[in-house]
Amino acid sequence: MPLLQLKDIHCYYGNIHALKGVSLEVYSGEIRTLIGANGAGKSTTLMAISAIIGLKQGEVFYHGTSLAGRAPDEIVKSGLCQVPEGRRIFPGLTIRENLEMGAYCRRVKSAINADLEMVYDLFPVLGERRKQAGGTLSGGEQQMLALGRALMSQPQMLLLDEPSLGLAPLMVEKIFSIIERIAGEGITILLVEQNAHAALNLADYGYVMETGKIILEAPARELLQDERVKEAYLGE
Amino acid sequence: MLNTLLEQSSLFLQQLVNGVTLGSIYALIAVGYTMVYGVIQLINFAHGEIYMLGAFLSFSLVTGFFGIGLPFGLAVVIAVIFCALAGVFLDIVAYRPLRRAPRLAALITAIGMSIFLQNLALLIWGAQIKSFPRAVVPAFLFAPALQFGDVVISWLQVVILTTAVLLMVMLQLIVHYTRIGRAMRAIAQDKTAAALMGVNVDRVVSYTFALGSGLGGVAGILVGLYYNAVYPTMGYFAGIKAFAAAVLGGIGSIPGAILGGGILGLAEVFGGGYISSSYSDGIAYAVMILVILVKPTGLFGRFARDKA
Ligand SMILES: Nc1ncnc2c1ncn2[C@@H]1O[C@H](COP(=O)(O)OP(=O)(O)OP(=O)(O)O)[C@@H](O)[C@H]1O
Ligand SMILES: [Mg+2]
Numbered sequence: 001m002p003l004l005q006l007k008d009i010h011c012y013y014g015n016i017h018a019l020k021g022v023s024l025e026v027y028s029g030e031i032r033t034l035i036g037a038n039g040a041g042k043s044t045t046l047m048a049i050s051a052i053i054g055l056k057q058g059e060v061f062y063h064g065t066s067l068a069g070r071a072p073d074e075i076v077k078s079g080l081c082q083v084p085e086g087r088r089i090f091p092g093l094t095i096r097e098n099l100e101m102g103a104y105c106r107r108v109k110s111a112i113n114a115d116l117e118m119v120y121d122l123f124p125v126l127g128e129r130r131k132q133a134g135g136t137l138s139g140g141e142q143q144m145l146a147l148g149r150a151l152m153s154q155p156q157m158l159l160l161d162e163p164s165l166g167l168a169p170l171m172v173e174k175i176f177s178i179i180e181r182i183a184g185e186g187i188t189i190l191l192v193e194q195n196a197h198a199a200l201n202l203a204d205y206g207y208v209m210e211t212g213k214i215i216l217e218a219p220a221r222e223l224l225q226d227e228r229v230k231e232a233y234l235g236e
Numbered sequence: 237m238l239n240t241l242l243e244q245s246s247l248f249l250q251q252l253v254n255g256v257t258l259g260s261i262y263a264l265i266a267v268g269y270t271m272v273y274g275v276i277q278l279i280n281f282a283h284g285e286i287y288m289l290g291a292f293l294s295f296s297l298v299t300g301f302f303g304i305g306l307p308f309g310l311a312v313v314i315a316v317i318f319c320a321l322a323g324v325f326l327d328i329v330a331y332r333p334l335r336r337a338p339r340l341a342a343l344i345t346a347i348g349m350s351i352f353l354q355n356l357a358l359l360i361w362g363a364q365i366k367s368f369p370r371a372v373v374p375a376f377l378f379a380p381a382l383q384f385g386d387v388v389i390s391w392l393q394v395v396i397l398t399t400a401v402l403l404m405v406m407l408q409l410i411v412h413y414t415r416i417g418r419a420m421r422a423i424a425q426d427k428t429a430a431a432l433m434g435v436n437v438d439r440v441v442s443y444t445f446a447l448g449s450g451l452g453g454v455a456g457i458l459v460g461l462y463y464n465a466v467y468p469t470m471g472y473f474a475g476i477k478a479f480a481a482a483v484l485g486g487i488g489s490i491p492g493a494i495l496g497g498g499i500l501g502l503a504e505v506f507g508g509g510y511i512s513s514s515y516s517d518g519i520a521y522a523v524m525i526l527v528i529l530v531k532p533t534g535l536f537g538r539f540a541r542d543k544a
Contacts, residue, residue, distance in 0.1 A: 076434030105434035
């Protein structure tokens, strides 16, 4: 049974039919990636999973149970957390407060504090600047904060929306190695990326999306060799 | 010569005291506007009516208007709790269904709720000004607490000021050091991101209404006692002035609302005292227009880093 399963989901923004029957699944312990050009519907897919956007048709299953009618906070509580596109940290909250927001659904103070230390270990720059406003961090540091914030929810599964967006190559490498490490801890990952090369190299399996539809899916290794993918997304 | 100087300075001192008292009341109301604006970007025009309800309810409970008269302290507590709940109810019934609608729709609804509540009060209590009978209010409130020369500070003024200060400190502690306060600030900065962190946005908005409305209710009770007048339209004028205070401070900013309330209270009392008392109401409008023209973001700008 897949951990996360989307069955033929349709989403609209007003009259715009943004998702036209998207189906995909992610198994526990995997990294799967969803690649595609600007405007393909990748972020919409993640927002639909997180229940920020409603479905017109189709269903999302998590652990085999439908998420229909669940509010965003209930989905986070069930262990499914998203790191949204553009990081969206809270600029006026301190780094520590941002991380505490990640642990919003948790109650055990001592466990939260232990995880704070864990995040500070993983991202020392966050520990050093814990009392500063999140908005004072650089783009790469903000991405670390967004990842750390999501980890504070003790997720079973992470939805990552373009974590490499706007970052220098060195920082991209760093973020990807951290994602790999997070996956190594047993957290299942659905990674949305425009950096198809890096994403396919990291992932087990990939989906290619175009104008609201999945047009291709295969193990990541195969997609890296696929002529169409090479031409359209790998620039070869 | 010396005499007039003394007279002048005691007048000044008296007005300073009166201005600070009035300002602390405006601040109590203004934070309600600013907090709600912070989380849902709505100017809750019915906030003044919650304040009016606070005054009417405490009056009614203490005088036995509804059949049984309660001790003053108990009446105050119940009135404040009722105001908090009324604020939550107002949001759920009137504003929540319009959360995704254009902002103008919610704004018009807010104005509608304000008119509705005013008329509801008119229906229940009538148009005549009610005043607290001396017998039901603790007597010490009207005794002077401090007196030097012509300057008199009544216990009621002391109570108003200390209540306002304590409540503002409490509010700052809640907003900055509690889980729910952190969620309020997070929502003010990015609602979607807050929801993605597992914040039940509607619930936090309800808490915000409860807090703001409770404080508004306290202000209504204090003003009802201070001017000893309770009437259905009292929330309209106080509401406009407190809103002006919130705009002056930078709508969305709690410290801004507190400072704006203080400034407006002082401006009104001094303007009324030194220019003409018939101008005192106009001062609030003048301040608001000036702020909107010169610095629309107010003293603590709405786009300041920390909106709370
Ligand atoms: N809030 C919105 N209102 C209207 N249309 C929207 C909205 N958000 C996205 N869209 C449209 O929906 C489609 C899918 O957008 P989406 O953001 O999911 O794409 P994406 O694959 O994430 O793109 P990118 O790589 O640029 O992030 C696009 O055509 C976009 O213009
Ligand atoms: Mg996107």
